[in-house]
Amino acid sequence: MKFALKTFWMAAVLLLATINSSAQGNELRFVLHAEPKTFDPILVQDDSSETVRYLTGGVLIRLNRKSQKLEPELATNWKVGSSGKTIRLTIRGGVQFSDGTPFSADDVAYTFRRLMDPAVHSPTGDAFRSSSGTVTTQVSGKDQVTITFPAPVAGVARLFDSIVMMSAKSALKEKAVLGPFMVGEYHPGSYLLLKRNPHYWKQDAGGRRLPLLDSIRLDIQQNRDTETLRFQRGDIDLINSLDTDYFNRLLKDAPGSVTDLGPSLDAEQFWFNQVKRSPIPAYKIAWFRSTNFRRAIAHATNRDDISRLVFSGHARPASGPVSVANKFWFNAKLKPYVFDRRMAMEFLAKDGFRRDGTTLRDKDGHPVEFSIITNAGNKAREREATLIQQDLAELGMKVNIVTLDFPSLIDRISQSFNYEACILGLLNSDLDPNEQMNVWLSSSENHQWDPSQKSPATQWEADIDKLMRQQASSTNDTVRKQAYDRVQEVVWEQVPFLYLVTKNALAAISPKVKNAEPTVLRPQTYWNIEKIAVQGK
């Protein structure tokens, strides 16, 4: 009898432990494609570190990835001054860092001091350096803080979504976090384990402390093929930004686990080298600098076929630099260039191009032949180039496709300028046009078609410079929107970049994952990480 009772109790304890572990052992797993370079949130530059920052860091204001609206987080409210130079924030009370240190307005001041310290070289801080001068922080009481910038910062509140608050007092320094998770274990080259932050301040509607997960295991795994296989085996629960091939594979094998979220912010773009000093024949530079020539190419490129054949329909023809997914900044008046060879020939005829049998010649008799470079190993871009090659062959143009290793390609487009046309992708991580200042300003190194100009080479580039500066210096969203709409129109008219397609955001989420609300904005699948749970682990 005594033995039976003992056995019963042992079994009961084991059962309870099992039940407990299934409730507590609530672990989400997914993959980092590279080693995180830093755990210091203000030094983050790479994707892996950004993932860790997002999962562990607490921010004052958060961008809701679904509504694309700002929400209070560690700041219960905020007010931007009429000049656009100040922002006053009220700090949430009763919040503690993961080690139990209380969070206060002093921590906000400390974070900003560190962020703006020139010796730290914070890439995140760059967004606040609108002009020379210092950023000052004034703490009033325990929960009020006012941050003053030397010049107006457009969309300043939105920038707080990436500023992770750090503790001024904790001995753990940046390891003391305010986000839902904290770094538990790190095995370089293998995995990173994030554990639940026991002091996380949020609760759900039912009063349950968040996050719902106990831990997140981030396996460091570069190979996409292996990642997909592991997802199919159930080893990992999420995949963000799936390629079309992998999406199609999962669609066949696990149709319930993949989702096409619609147009993302990412586009594929094609441009011609317009750099006058580049080592290519002058007559070719003249073609590439001609708006008629570029518009002809835009009309002769069948974007619908690119979308259908290269991306299996998981993309749509693009009209400009802003995706339809960017609800506020997208200029709905613009439509993608229609595929029309007759119109293309009309634009070419304006510049004196003419057909000579199967060859197109310019007004001086040069046959129209140029090369398109793209990065080797990217099948989608190679296919895009092959489709464009055939489309342009119909006009009598001869296009040579050259795939290059990435360093060589970057050298050609940014140093030697020894190339004629290029296809690359545009990755947009931010909704705000300020993020693209370095592309549109003619003086910028990333003004790809003709970088680092001392003064704008054309009137329309001067117009874009003026409009971009205008939107960047205004705090009025209507004024900013008008200016940026006009920028998009100029880009559509002049075609410095020929936007091919906007890719759809494709993701895979295991059916075991509950409460996921994937969105097109990064991080697509786990942006509401505190509410996500995993069933059956």
Place this chain on the structure above:
Amino acid sequence: MMKAIRAISIAILSIALLSCIFAEFVAPNHYAKQDREASNEPPSHRYLLGTDELGRDRFARLVYGSRVSFTLAPAAAIFSVLLAEIIGGLAGYVGGVWKSAAMAVTDLVLSMPWLFLLITVRAALPLNVSPMVSVVVTFLLLGMLGWAASARMLCSAGTQIRQSGYVLQAQAAGCRGWRLFFVHVAPNLKPLLLAQFWISVPIFILAEANLGLLGLGISEPLPSWGGMLRELENYSALRSEPWRFAALILLFLVVSAFQFVLPENAANEVRS
């Protein structure tokens, strides 16, 4: 048994070679023609191996891709073996400082990561070249970088020949210099050259396939085996579309056939 395998190998190579020579008759569709309304089609009377993602006839691409490999891999092999003979054979024959210097260069070339070297050299080439020129350049590069292993063997053989009785007799009879090399040494290197040629052909075919797999091979729209092997990256499609394996199967058969043809051939040459 080996005779039968050899006969089968010769038959495989012959069929592949004849298909390449008469590609226009074997595959009437053009390899670059995009039938965009018929992408990823299964095999049919019109498209024997179906179509690829861009609606191009996979069979035509395989046949024309084979033509590229069969024409240019042997050309690259000849080029590479000739380089090996000049550098290695001559080094073995002359000996002394020349041999040490030549072998040092050979070791240097052998120790280089050829794939990275190819990528670097290729990146430095002019961009505006036609696909056909890109093919020739790719195989020329392969030939220029692939001579070192053969050179080492030819050097060793050259040294042996230099010390052989008939060369000593020829020298005693007053035969010297280039005449001695071309009349008595070079002809005796021929069996080894032939063996090296047969070994090099499949190596260059595979090297092009490797480059193609990395997307650094022959320019579009010209087909190559390497480029076609990239279709195997999407393995989920392979289960439902096994005809995508055609390029891999052909590559496997051809490379294997070369190996089975080689030993008998080389042995006969050595015996003769």
